[in-house]
Amino acid sequence: MNNEHNFNSTDPILYLMNDPGTPNLKKYVPVEDSQSPSYIIKGYSGGGHALNSKAGRAAQTAVVIGETLKWVNKHAPHTLPNWASGKPLKVDPEAGQDLNAYYYRQGLKFFYRGSVYTSMSSDVVAHELGHAVFDSYRPKSWDVADLEMWSFHEAFADISAILTVLQNEEIIQTLLSRKYLNRTNFISRIGEQIGKEIYKITKGKDGRTPEHLRNAATVFHYVNPSTLPNRSQHNRLSAEPHSFGRIMLSAFYQIFYNLYEYHVLRGVNQDHAIMIARNLLSKYLLGAIAIVPLKTNFFAAFAQSMLTVSVKTDHHKIMSRTFKKWNIINKASIKQIDIKSMAHTKNELEEVKLCNCMEMGTLCHNPLYEVDIEIPTDNKKRAVMSAKLCLDLLHRTNAVGQGYTTPFEIKNNKLVRTYI
């Protein structure tokens, strides 16, 4: 008899709310209908499975995808209309051996190594879906060669994971039972298990800790990315998207904490204050995504967009103070964005070859300088500088190849993204 028929698919699903690195944070949830837009999870057959089984992993993935989409559709000004591809998202919870996970336009792939399945981490699943959400709202940004846009993608994916995990009431209660919401905790840590696994391989030589992949409570202030190397120790900033994105991630986390503190100081219960802070940050983030212009200095543009959607509230001041402290915006750049004139304007982006934009005498030692790339049009000098950082990073890390073997490929002499 086939074992697959021995369960009742309507039995509840046991799911890890945070990450396999915090195994006690689990609970049973009922099997629910899929959320919208549609998705297909390979191997999913409802509940009733052991957590550490193929069907159990598919069920875990299904719960987190559903929770992340509920989070988006609850707080965004408009529900997510469709995926960037226009087709149902294909989700593979066991895509092959690797210590990785990614979003490509047709779906999400989660890989495994030994007993470490990336699809078992709510952080990792919500992070990858966060990429899909951003791409769905702003599909034109997909191929743009701009380091701050790339880095923002990572920061948004990480904060999506944090805010999705915080949808669980049990998580909030546990968080409050431990002190120091504004310091490192199991919510600020992203990808506990995969972080530990990478540490086992690197032995910490690259500056990593065994506790996480990234930590939203570790503060990094903004610096011009052209002043940074494209590789550095993990505990330092570099002009690499996962590293540089930590500036925006830590600013978001600080805003979450400040919104929480603001309400506690006004007599709101701590657990309720966490929910309010979570909901406000979600609303401003998802509101800003819809309007942010695709321009250079993307972090500043996004910060300004959040200030625009929160205008005339005390929260506006809280966010403005944080973005200023993080050097993401300065006094001169704090002006309200004229939404009508700005978002989705024509000619936000243009196609260029970097070798044609460089100053005379610059050595075009990177073959990618000869390829068509997309850059923002608002500030040519800045756009070229940022694109150069991107192309140098791609060249140095051999990240441009054929099809899904690398995150980028060249099609018709144009640089296009394959996955993120």
Ligand SMILES: [Zn+2]
């Ligand atoms: Zn990512």
